[in-house]
Amino acid sequence: MADVRPLLRSELLPPKGPVRRHLISIADLTREDVERLLALSRTFARSLERDVKKLPTLRGRTVVNLFFESSTRTSSSFELAAKRLSADVMSIKSSGSAVEKGESLKDTLLTIGAYDPDVVVIRHAQIGAPHLAARFTPAHVVNAGDGKHQHPTQALLDLYTLDEELGGIEGLHVAIVGDVLHSRVARSNIQALVLMGARVTLVGPPPLIPRRIDSLGCEISHDIEDIKDADVVYVLRMQRERMLEGANYVPSLREYTARWGVTPARLRPGQKVMHPGPMNRGVEIDGAVADSPESLVERQVRSGLVVRMAVLYDLLTQGPVEVKVAEIEEVA
Amino acid sequence: MAVLFGKNGRQDSLAFENVRVVDPTRGLDEALTVRVERGVIAAVEPASAPANGKVLAPAFVDPHVHLRTPGREDEEDLASGTRAAAAGGYCAILAMPNTDPVVDSASVLGALTEQAEREAEIPVGFLAAISKQQGGAELTEMVELAERGAAGFTDDGRPVVAPGLIRRALQYSAAAGRPVAVHCEEPTLSRGGHVHEGLVSAELGFGGYPSVAESVMVGRDLALAGYEQRPLHLLHLSARESVDELRRARAAGIAATAEVTPHHLCLTDEAVRSLDPNVKMNPPLRGEEDRAALIEALLDGTIEAIATDHAPHAREEKEVPFEEAPFGVTGLETSFAALYTQLVEPGVVPLATLLERMSAGPARIYGLEEPRIEVGAPANLVLLDLDAVWHVDEGSFRSKSANSWLLGSKLHGRVLQTVAAGKVVYSA
Numbered sequence: 001m002a003d004v005r006p007l008l009r010s011e012l013l014p015p016k017g018p019v020r021r022h023l024i025s026i027a028d029l030t031r032e033d034v035e036r037l038l039a040l041s042r043t044f045a046r047s048l049e050r051d052v053k054k055l056p057t058l059r060g061r062t063v064v065n066l067f068f069e070s071s072t073r074t075s076s077s078f079e080l081a082a083k084r085l086s087a088d089v090m091s092i093k094s095s096g097s098a099v100e101k102g103e104s105l106k107d108t109l110l111t112i113g114a115y116d117p118d119v120v121v122i123r124h125a126q127i128g129a130p131h132l133a134a135r136f137t138p139a140h141v142v143n144a145g146d147g148k149h150q151h152p153t154q155a156l157l158d159l160y161t162l163d164e165e166l167g168g169i170e171g172l173h174v175a176i177v178g179d180v181l182h183s184r185v186a187r188s189n190i191q192a193l194v195l196m197g198a199r200v201t202l203v204g205p206p207p208l209i210p211r212r213i214d215s216l217g218c219e220i221s222h223d224i225e226d227i228k229d230a231d232v233v234y235v236l237r238m239q240r241e242r243m244l245e246g247a248n249y250v251p252s253l254r255e256y257t258a259r260w261g262v263t264p265a266r267l268r269p270g271q272k273v274m275h276p277g278p279m280n281r282g283v284e285i286d287g288a289v290a291d292s293p294e295s296l297v298e299r300q301v302r303s304g305l306v307v308r309m310a311v312l313y314d315l316l317t318q319g320p321v322e323v324k325v326a327e328i329e330e331v332a
Numbered sequence: 333m334a335v336l337f338g339k340n341g342r343q344d345s346l347a348f349e350n351v352r353v354v355d356p357t358r359g360l361d362e363a364l365t366v367r368v369e370r371g372v373i374a375a376v377e378p379a380s381a382p383a384n385g386k387v388l389a390p391a392f393v394d395p396h397v398h399l400r401t402p403g404r405e406d407e408e409d410l411a412s413g414t415r416a417a418a419a420g421g422y423c424a425i426l427a428m429p430n431t432d433p434v435v436d437s438a439s440v441l442g443a444l445t446e447q448a449e450r451e452a453e454i455p456v457g458f459l460a461a462i463s464k465q466q467g468g469a470e471l472t473e474m475v476e477l478a479e480r481g482a483a484g485f486t487d488d489g490r491p492v493v494a495p496g497l498i499r500r501a502l503q504y505s506a507a508a509g510r511p512v513a514v515h516c517e518e519p520t521l522s523r524g525g526h527v528h529e530g531l532v533s534a535e536l537g538f539g540g541y542p543s544v545a546e547s548v549m550v551g552r553d554l555a556l557a558g559y560e561q562r563p564l565h566l567l568h569l570s571a572r573e574s575v576d577e578l579r580r581a582r583a584a585g586i587a588a589t590a591e592v593t594p595h596h597l598c599l600t601d602e603a604v605r606s607l608d609p610n611v612k613m614n615p616p617l618r619g620e621e622d623r624a625a626l627i628e629a630l631l632d633g634t635i636e637a638i639a640t641d642h643a644p645h646a647r648e649e650k651e652v653p654f655e656e657a658p659f660g661v662t663g664l665e666t667s668f669a670a671l672y673t674q675l676v677e678p679g680v681v682p683l684a685t686l687l688e689r690m691s692a693g694p695a696r697i698y699g700l701e702e703p704r705i706e707v708g709a710p711a712n713l714v715l716l717d718l719d720a721v722w723h724v725d726e727g728s729f730r731s732k733s734a735n736s737w738l739l740g741s742k743l744h745g746r747v748l749q750t751v752a753a754g755k756v757v758y759s760a
Contacts, residue, residue, distance in 0.1 A: 127526075128607040147653075212529075
């Protein structure tokens with residue numbers, strides 16, 4: 001092997017500009033960041049128990065929700081989270097917007113940026129869209145899901161749910177079942193759970209478990225029986241819309257369900273079940289499992305609100321500690 | 333000898349006094365004075381004083397450039413592309429045929445060579461397609477294309493999927509007298525892939541483009557070249573496994589050659605974490621073992637040529653999310669400085685090796701006259717300032733496009749002057 005020096009000579013890299021705080025990937029967070037966000041979420045949960053649920057905290061701030069992919073849970077909870085904090089909210093969906101007239105993402109972002117938003121929440125089908133938002137708007141960017149890459153607020157709300165329901169995350173064993181390959185939720189959750197000291201096992205058919213994913217610190221199994229060892233079974237949606245036609249990821253949904261579907265028989269009594277939604281009942285999850293008392297699905301949705309309040313608050317108030325987030329340079 | 337096309341120019345007379353002359357194929361590395369008279373090297377004589385810190389070397393040859401003409405003259409044209417090449421120290425470049433229309437007939441090629449005679453600042457050779465419209469089905473009229481001046485044949489940008497078609501191309505290359513060059517990519521393995529399949533793609537969620545998508549095609553095409561006893565050139569190798577295949581084939585006596593790009597020599601898929609569309613190319617940036625294998629092959633001559641795969645793209649095509657961006661980056665104006673900074677200065681590659689792989693190496697593969705510093709040779713010279721430090725920014729390019737992976741970086745080593753076919757084509 002040739003004697004190869006470190007990749008890029010760091011002294012020759014472009015100088016870093018001032019850092020603006022964004023939430024783009026769980027990979028950018030430290031354990032302290034996550035603990036602070038969970039503590040903030042608990043604070044907001046208590047505030048929502050009052051009769052008057054609105055807090056004046058972000059009065060005068062502007063939050064823009066830009067949703068280029070369909071969403072019920074995420075878009076509604078970001079909108080409500082911003083409203084609960086008294087921010088002005090604009091929600092823009094690709095359907096009915098200039099995107100339908102062929103406007104590029106860059107031009108949409110420049111248009112939104114002209115209103116000087118404080119936060120841009122963006123969901124997009126393509127990896128890297130939030131980076132573009134950070135480049136072309138002056139706002140703090142929150143990634144609400146970019147392609148198969150990341151969905152950091154989903155992972156945070158899942159952590160919050162587990163913390164509330166099971167009294168802690170450290171040492172928990174979570175089995176993530178199904179289509180990991182196409183799942184941004186899986187990627188964010190693996191990183192978040194490992195960061196907080198949980199044990200993670202991925203279970204699914206080989207083509208749907210990405211090569212080298214174990215480098216994130218998780219285990220891999222192709223046997224559905226292995227979910228029995230876990231404290232929590234996290235079921236992923238079969239993302240048929242992201243699968244390339246003819247790529248043979250699964251020969252048939254019938255076989256997938258027979259082999260890897262999460263059914264009452266495959267669970268141990270007392271195991272908690274989670275799903276990020278929307279569910280395909282009868283495909284990756286049996287209806288009886290989804291509706292059982294062990295299902296935390298509804299609880300996850302409720303957690304979404306307070307966690308997203310915490311994220312918006314933290315980004316806009318700097319938080320009690322300086323957060324390490326994606327270091328994206330300012331553009332002039 | 334391949335035919336090159338360019339403006340008939342002046343034949344300049346000039347002198348490089350007391351410079352460090354480095355010509356690896358002639359074993360030269362000493363202080364000399366070189367005089368050029370009417371475009372020809374007239375004297376190579378002892379220096380009258382210690383060398384002045386500048387290096388004079390044979391000018392560079394780029395065997396792999398996308399000039400986007402005809403069809404996308406908004407991204408590059410013959411004039412801008414050859415001006416960019418001149419600024420990068422090149423005296424000759426070869427253009428790829430994946431244009432619109434594709435260079436797949438003598439009439440398209442003829443129009444292009446005539447245009448080059450009017451517009452090209454340095455000599456350009458044109459490769460023609462292997463298959464009509466690069467469709468992978470029907471062979472082009474290779475013999476006629478060669479007679480009309482094709483420097484070689486390739487469907488670059490796309491793989492030739494059918495082994496039977498590669499075999500026919502190899503057979504006709506004997507009659508055409510020009511080499512076949514292949515872009516090795518097995519499309520059912522690379523499908524949906526945006527970056528190298530590995531740790532980074534798993535973490536970021538990208539569809540993976542595995543090394544094996546390249547190396548299985550390298551293996552297949554080398555087997556066919558061996559069977560037909562014909563030379564074969566492998567374009568832009570990226571994977572360790574491909575280098576292994578090439579080594580085995582060369583040891584078995586197959587006349588195989590290969591090129592590697594500056595970006596595959598300097599970067600790995602770790603760079604993709606930035607999600608900057610200017611590190612998206614085909615083949616993708618691979619792992620550190622791949623980069624090490626490419627450097628090792630460059631050092632021992634298994635890979636004989638450095639090719640920029642200069643692929644200009646309009647600004648709006650790259651100002652999109654990574655996944656939506658097209659493959660390809662520019663490279664003509666930064667290749668020497670990038671490699672000098674990343675590989676020569678840190679002591680990984682000797683200067684003479686770099687200069688050889690950027691000049692005589694690629695010239696040999698396509699049967700071009702090797703640029704050399706020798707009395708009586710046409711002046712194809714590059715004058716370099718190894719101590720210069722400069723910043724790469726959007727405004728620094730002569731190319732019409734600025735999709736460079738080096739934007740914002742500081743580089744060491746600079747081209748001061750380029751002489752191509754006896755004419756000064758660039759002065760800093």
